[in-house]
Amino acid sequence: xxxxxxxxxxxxxxxxxxxxxxxxxxxxxxxxxxxxxxxxxxxxxxxxxxxxxxxxxxxxxxxxxxxxxxxxxxxxxxxxxxxxxxxxxxxxxxxxxxxxxxxxxxxxxxxxxxxxxxxxxxxxxxxxxxxxxxxxxxxxxxxxxxxxxxxxxxxxxxxxxxxxxxxxxxxxxxxxxxxxxxxxxxxxxxxxxxxxxxxxxxxxxxxxxxxxxxxxxxxxxxxxxxxxxxxxxxxxxxxxxxxxxxxxxxxxxxxxxxxxxxxxxxxxxxxxxxxxxxxxxxxxxxxxxxxxxxxxxxxxxxxxxxxxxxxxxxxxxxxxxxxxxxxxxxxxxxxxxxxxxxxxxxxxxxxxxxxxxxxxxxxxxxxxxxxxxxxxxxxxxxxxxxxxxxxxxxxxxxxxxxxxxxxxxxxxxxxxxxxxxxxxxxxxxxx
Amino acid sequence: xxxxxxxxxxxxxxxxxxxxxxxxxxxxxxxxxxxxxxxxxxxxxxxxxxxxxxxxxxxxxxxxxxxxxxxxxxxxxxxxxxxxxxxxxxxxxxxxxxxxxxxxxxxxxxxxxxxxxxxxxxxxxxxxxxxxxxxxxx
Numbered sequence: 001x002x003x004x005x006x007x008x009x010x011x012x013x014x015x016x017x018x019x020x021x022x023x024x025x026x027x028x029x030x031x032x033x034x035x036x037x038x039x040x041x042x043x044x045x046x047x048x049x050x051x052x053x054x055x056x057x058x059x060x061x062x063x064x065x066x067x068x069x070x071x072x073x074x075x076x077x078x079x080x081x082x083x084x085x086x087x088x089x090x091x092x093x094x095x096x097x098x099x100x101x102x103x104x105x106x107x108x109x110x111x112x113x114x115x116x117x118x119x120x121x122x123x124x125x126x127x128x129x130x131x132x133x134x135x136x137x138x139x140x141x142x143x144x145x146x147x148x149x150x151x152x153x154x155x156x157x158x159x160x161x162x163x164x165x166x167x168x169x170x171x172x173x174x175x176x177x178x179x180x181x182x183x184x185x186x187x188x189x190x191x192x193x194x195x196x197x198x199x200x201x202x203x204x205x206x207x208x209x210x211x212x213x214x215x216x217x218x219x220x221x222x223x224x225x226x227x228x229x230x231x232x233x234x235x236x237x238x239x240x241x242x243x244x245x246x247x248x249x250x251x252x253x254x255x256x257x258x259x260x261x262x263x264x265x266x267x268x269x270x271x272x273x274x275x276x277x278x279x280x281x282x283x284x285x286x287x288x289x290x291x292x293x294x295x296x297x298x299x300x301x302x303x304x305x306x307x308x309x310x311x312x313x314x315x316x317x318x319x320x321x322x323x324x325x326x327x328x329x330x331x332x333x334x335x336x337x338x339x340x341x342x343x344x345x346x347x348x349x350x351x352x353x354x355x356x357x358x359x360x361x362x363x364x365x366x367x368x369x370x371x372x373x374x375x376x377x378x379x380x381x382x383x384x385x386x387x388x389x390x391x392x393x394x395x396x397x398x399x400x401x402x403x404x405x406x407x408x409x410x411x412x413x414x415x416x417x418x419x420x421x422x423x424x425x426x427x428x429x430x431x
Numbered sequence: 432x433x434x435x436x437x438x439x440x441x442x443x444x445x446x447x448x449x450x451x452x453x454x455x456x457x458x459x460x461x462x463x464x465x466x467x468x469x470x471x472x473x474x475x476x477x478x479x480x481x482x483x484x485x486x487x488x489x490x491x492x493x494x495x496x497x498x499x500x501x502x503x504x505x506x507x508x509x510x511x512x513x514x515x516x517x518x519x520x521x522x523x524x525x526x527x528x529x530x531x532x533x534x535x536x537x538x539x540x541x542x543x544x545x546x547x548x549x550x551x552x553x554x555x556x557x558x559x560x561x562x563x564x565x566x567x568x569x
Contacts, residue, residue, distance in 0.1 A: 151466050152466040152469065152470045279453065279456075282470055283452075283456075283470075283473050284470075284474050284543075285477075356460055356461055357460075357461060357462075357463040358461050358462060358463065359463065360463065362463055362498050363498060365461070365462040365463045366434045366462055366498075369434060369458060369461060369462050370434055373436065397461075
């Protein structure tokens with residue numbers, strides 16, 4: 001079932017069958033059928049746009065419960081850099097370590113450290129690549145978007161693992177060496193702002209098996225964390241390793257900033273904006289760029305669907321925290337070691353997912369396209385979504401694919417009813 | 432059997448610049464044309480569309496598709512390309528300053544087109560230009 005595990009799901013009870021999610025989905029993956037939304041597994045990229053726009057909170061993300069960490073003897077928390085934007089009056093990231101320990105973790109290893117190692121690895125790749133631009137592999141929703149909508153750009157994705165994967169590997173290695181325990185006994189749990197990360201833990205694109213064992217959403221842990229911070233959680237040790245370069249990855253542009261200031265780069269956030277930029281890359285309009293960072297959420301990971309705080313507030317907090325960490329940096333030896341050990345290297349190529357294709361038979365697909373044009377011309381062109389498809393054109397495509405009928409369009413239906421009524425009336429007069 | 436679709440292109444209509452080529456790209460992807468080829472067609476049709484918007488008095492683009500080839504035809508109503516061989520040179524541009532200020536008119540349009548097509552025919556006189564761009568499918 002590779003590729004079809006999804007974190008983003010529907011709570012049928014809560015769904016009212018409105019048109020908010022279908023209109024917003026970047027891959028046209030949602031339809032409303034019989035009054036309920038339906039997510040098409042093949043197309044969904046787990047970006048979480050639908051979670052954000054659903055007024056009834058009927059779109060949910062599957063994540064692990066905090067209690068799940070107890071299935072492992074040793075538990076490591078991997079906080080996403082974005083976590084630090086959630087908390088008020090945080091003087092340093094380390095304050096959060098003690099709070100996480102009080103919640104049951106034996107160790108805390110910042111994904112920001114992984115981010116810094118990844119930055120170094122990407123920098124190396126940039127020296128030898130002939131792809132312009134090289135595309136960041138950090139955002140799992142954008143990776144999946146490329147797979148579905150821009151398969152031609154798969155080769156531009158840098159073959160470096162995400163900070164989460166790298167951090168998990170480093171954390172497990174360090175912990176097992178320090179404490180003389182086997183890596184199998186350690187569970188590494190990502191504290192996630194993002195459902196797509198959950199999906200990439202369960203069914204990774206760039207390796208056979210993820211080194212992360214589960215993900216707990218920021219929103220689940222937020223309340224517990226703030227109360228621990230209020231009562232009891234004391235600053236227990238000063239870790240000199242988390243740096244501005246790593247932490248900055250929480251914000252859009254943070255990766256570019258960390259990778260290098262001398263390269264030509266572009267950072268774009270918000271999935272619909274990223275789509276526009278990818279269209280340009282596909283058209284060779286941005287071939288003077290060295291590096292492209294595209295993040296699905298507005299503002300970057302701070303704007304993830306599973307965070308508590310307003311993304312803009314969180315973004316500003318990250319910026320402030322970064323400024324206070326300016327002089328710190330992870331020891332270079334650590335970065336080099338991680339790269340030597342091959343922790344950063346992806347071991348599997350991303351495969352395209354050709355779900356937009358109308359048919360495998362070219363002739364048939366051509367005929368279907370013709371029918372789509374014919375039907376589209378008959379539809380009102382209002383893109384109202386009342387039929388359950390995101391636009392008139394999408395309805396036409398659904399009809400041709402066999403999953404909808406023309407009378408799903410309420411305007412065509414109305415016309416049909418009027419026509420029938422007229423006939424009845426005419427008939428009545430003859431009686 | 433062939434697939435054919437016509438798209439009008441208006442002179443100076445920068446608000447919809449790139450829409451025709453984006454539509455063509457989307458359709459070819461849906462029909463299942465190989466991705467690398469779709470990309471070449473996208474690059475070419477974008478350049479051709481922009482050329483019509485910038486330089487011509489308007490016209491239309493036609494997409495013709497058969498299992499053997501993709502054909503993009505651009506037909507406009509003038510004023511024509513005064514010197515085609517000059518226009519084929521990289522960096523040669525007749526675009527006015529106002530267009531260059533918008534980031535267009537770098538003189539790469541026709542060179543980019545000819546680099547990416549399998550066959551190119553241009554006929555031009557003051558009453559209009561007709562470009563036929565052909566791509567072979569495998």
